[in-house]
Amino acid sequence: GQQLNQSPQSMFIQEGEDVSMNCTSSSIFNTWLWYKQDPGEGPVLLIALYKAGELTSNGRLTAQFGITRKDSFLNISASIPSDVGIYFCAGQLSSGNTPLVFGKGTRLSVIA
Amino acid sequence: NAGVMQNPRHLVRRRGQEARLRCSPMKGHSHVYWYRQLPEEGLKFMVYLQKENIIDESGMPKERFSAEFPKEGPSILRIQQVVRGDSAAYFCASSLSGGYQPQHFGDGTRLSIL
Numbered sequence: 723g724q725q726l727n728q729s730p731q732s733m734f735i736q737e738g739e740d741v742s743m744n745c746t747s748s749s750i751f752n753t754w755l756w757y758k759q760d761p762g763e764g765p766v767l768l769i770a771l772y773k774a775g776e777l778t779s780n781g782r783l784t785a786q787f788g789i790t791r792k793d794s795f796l797n798i799s800a801s802i803p804s805d806v807g808i809y810f811c812a813g814q815l816s817s818g819n820t821p822l823v824f825g826k827g828t829r830l831s832v833i834a
Numbered sequence: 835n836a837g838v839m840q841n842p843r844h845l846v847r848r849r850g851q852e853a854r855l856r857c858s859p860m861k862g863h864s865h866v867y868w869y870r871q872l873p874e875e876g877l878k879f880m881v882y883l884q885k886e887n888i889i890d891e892s893g894m895p896k897e898r899f900s901a902e903f904p905k906e907g908p909s910i911l912r913i914q915q916v917v918r919g920d921s922a923a924y925f926c927a928s929s930l931s932g933g934y935q936p937q938h939f940g941d942g943t944r945l946s947i948l
Contacts, residue, residue: 753934755937764840767936810876810877818933818935819865822879822927
């Protein structure tokens with residue numbers, strides 16, 4: 723099946739630092755989404771991207787839909803302790819109501 | 835995750851028993867998706883349903899697994915004769931109809947098989 727390659731697998735950063743993670747695919751995706759999952763909970767939608775080249779921000783988070791439609795990145799600026807969690811990229815191969823393909827996640831730890 | 839309600843949150847079954855997982859979508863959402871997550875892994879799609887219809891079940895094992903989304907009531911994911919390998923977190927997501935509608939997830943059911 724389709725796979726998304728997400729990197730890095732894990733990150734340890736100091737509070738206040740900026741963070742960058744990315745997702746790549748061998749296939750073209752029509753939609754890219756970024757979710758955050760805390761322990762024992764479901765994924766929470768952070769940012770949704772619908773157009774190639776689109777750059778979208780949500781507070782300290784910024785994500786871009788790669789121009790080739792095969793990649794996306796997520797940046798977190800000035801990290802804080804509550805940023806700790808697992809960040810997942812997800813893509814949809816076609817527009818509309820279709821299943822999501824998930825990456826394996828980036829586990830973020832923030833050292834105060 | 836307010837909105838998509840899943841229950842139970844935790845379910846323990848012995849091998850050979852049946853597991854029933856329920857999902858009530860967000861108000862106004864008519865599309866429901868089920869995903870499975872193993873430890874240290876991303877979510878894997880299982881099945882996509884609209885009211886009374888299965889749209890895509892390509893990720894769901896052909897045997898022992900079934901899903902429904904009746905006209906009234908929650909969507910149900912049913913696993914018959916559970917085995918140890920069924921132990922996982924099962925998540926439900928829902929979305930509105932139409933293009934570019936993001937999926938919103940519930941907090942999942944953690945299924946443990948003894």
